[in-house]
Amino acid sequence: MPKQDITVLKENDLLEIFDDLPAYRIKQIFQWLWTKNITSFDEFTNLPKSLREALDNQFYLPELTVKNSQKAKDGTVKVAFELSDNQLIEGVLIPDGKRVTACISSQVGCNVGCRFCATGKMGFSRNLSVGEIVFQVKQLNTLAEKTYNHHLSNIVFMGMGEPLLNYQNTMRAATILTTPEGLNMSPQRITVSTVGIVPKIRQMADEGVKFNLAVSLHTASDKIRNSLIPVNQSFPLSKLQEAIKYFYTKTGNRVTLEYLLMKGVNDSDKDVRELAAFTKAFPCKINVIEYNPVEGLNFQRPEKDRFDKFVDFLKSRNLIVMVRRSRGKDIDAACGQLATKINAGNS
Ligand code: SF4
Known part of the structure; x- marks a missing residue:
């Protein structure tokens, strides 16, 4: 039988597989998994050698190797990890x-x-496992401590x-990061960002998750959204609005709306009025984000005047607005850029 990623299993699953093992041993295994930056079962030094071998025979640990990293002038660091x-x-x-x-x-x-x-x-290639998500964060935390002398x-x-199309693994990984074995982070410091997978937003609400929810809205017009974000055809703005309202009602958590401002696409006076109208249904915060141009894609950031006018209009409507300037402009900071270049052999 091929080996399995051990982080796919929960404590009960391991207890079933190793049914003669005392519960504290299972706890030790998970402590190693989530607390340390480990790369082999041999490092689980408080376990008997026979158990380490048994684990190694059936399972593997997620592997994340730094393939490339870039540091921008503004201190932003981007890392490409290679998986097993x-x-x-x-x-x-x-x-x-x-x-x-x-991020x-x-x-x-x-x-x-x-x-x-x-x-x-x-x-799309595949979902990340729980362990791949947690190990990614642990490696980034170690890198943050080395680079900035500060943890995440x-x-x-x-x-x-x-993330909401990898719902179970995302929620379990985020939960592990809030435990003492993980990074002991407050759930309020973890944000799950979605383009608007409506049934999953409702599921988060029903499960009463404490994580923050951000929705990448980018326009409050169905016509424009259909052309930018194809899932809008399945989950149009009216349904998305209802789901956000439901999330707020159930959790009491203000949702953040992300709005990537793109020249001539979603930055007009009409666009900003539609955005303000959309937000009337629920309390929210709006992040207006400067677009980070991507090679081969025909989108640009608007002129400064247009950007400021857009933001000022929202503020004039008493909305909570944050401006997110583009970070790491001198590196491949936009999502997917670095991996695309490495895959193409350009980095
Ligand atoms: S912005 Fe990119 S990564 Fe996020 S949902 Fe759209 S295609 Fe996927």
Whole structure:
């Protein structure tokens, strides 16, 4: 039988497989998995050798090797990790004063196909396992400590992939990161970002998750959204609006709307009025983001005046607006860019 990724299993599964093993041994295994940066079962030194061998015979540990990393002038660091099957994913560290945010991947590639996104061009390969997500964060945390002398303060699932299309693994990994064995982070410091997978937003609400939810809205017009984000045809704005409202009602958590401002696409006076109208249904925060141009894609950021006018209009409507300037402009910081280049042999 081929070996299995051990992080796919939960404590009960391992107890069933090793039914003569005391529960504390199973706990030790998971402590090793989530607490340390380990690469082999041999490093589980408080387990008997026979158990380490038994684990090694049946399972493997997720592997993430740094294939490439780039540091921008503004301190942003982008890392391409190679997985055990030679696939590539990306993680980004974004320092901001005393805060360091890790932007992490949940899938290899993505099948949502947003027109403005480098990852969308790659297509979808597979979901990341729970362990691959947690190990990615642990490696980024170690790198943050080395680079900025500061551990991670925030995590956003905003790298490669649509996290709500890898729902179980994303939620379990995020939960592990909130435990003492993980990074002991407050769930309020973890944000799951989606393009709007409506049934999964509702599921998050029903499960009462404590993580933040961000929705990449990018326009409040169905016509424009259908052309930018193909899943809008399955989950149009009216359904998305209802789901966000439902999430807020159930969890009490204000949703963040992400709005990537693109010249001549979604930056007009009409666009901003439609956005303001869309937000009337629920309390929210709006992040207006400067577009990071992607090679081969025909989208640009608007002129500064247009950008400011857009933001000022939202503020005049008493909306909570944050401006997110593009980070890492001198590196391949947009999601999917670095992996695409490495895959093409350009890096
Ligand atoms: S923006 Fe997100 S959901 Fe859309 S294609 Fe890129 S990775 Fe996928």
